[in-house]
Amino acid sequence: MSVIDQAMKANERYxxxxxxxxxxxxxxxxxxxxxxxxxxxxxxxxxxxLKHADIDVIRTGGPAVTEDVLAELLVSTRVLGSKEIMLLNHTGCGFTTFTDAELNAKFSKLTGDATPAPMRFFAFKDPEQQTKDQIEMVRSHPWISKEVPVRGFIFDVNTGRLREVMAHAEAAS
Known part of the structure; x- marks a missing residue:
């Protein structure tokens, strides 16, 4: 039985x-x-x-703050009423193990079709730098209210602990 079929059976019970x-x-x-x-x-x-209902979860690979993610943050804060934004990276992220160019080459070879390349996968090497860049991207969007706190963290997959990462401007002061 496939995993989706198992999920459908479980949903019947749920x-x-x-x-x-x-x-x-x-x-x-x-x-x-x-x-x-x-x-x-x-x-x-x-x-x-926190309770499930208190968290608006936006999941993405990396996790990259893309235009789609920014749009979701706007809906979350301006429509649904979220009061704060948390950017949550983690140690051991798979997106640090490749580059966009490597994946484009791999998938082009695997499928024999290079027409989608170059695709953007948002690979990165340094979770701390990635978090700082994400904070800046969100903070610099003109429609994200300056009153909404935007903070970045790295979750350590070995300890379960969160560590806050200061934005570039905060780290400089």
Missing amino acids: AKTYDPKWGAGPPKPKLAVVTCMDPRLSDLPGILG
Whole structure:
């Protein structure tokens, strides 16, 4: 049985006890979190000590702050009401193990089709620098309110601890 088929069977069991009151009304998160697609970051309520409903989770590889992520942050803060933005990178990220050029070459060779190249995968080498760059990208967007705190962190996959990374401007002062 495929993993998706297993998930569908589990959903049948879940639906029997599902309480629609849990998600009643529009979402009202307190915190928008941009984090990596890495499954080790899936337990954000446990990692952050918050309820599921309090976290608007935006997952992306890297985690890269792309135009799509910026649009989601705008909706989260300006429409849904999130009051803060957390950028959550982690140690041991797979996106530090390759370059965009390497993946473009690999996939072109693997498929025999180079027409999608060059694709942007947002690979990076240094999680701390990546976090600083992300903070700057979010902070510099003219539609993200200056009143919304934007803070960056690195989750250590070996210890479970978060370490804050100061933005370039904060680190210089």
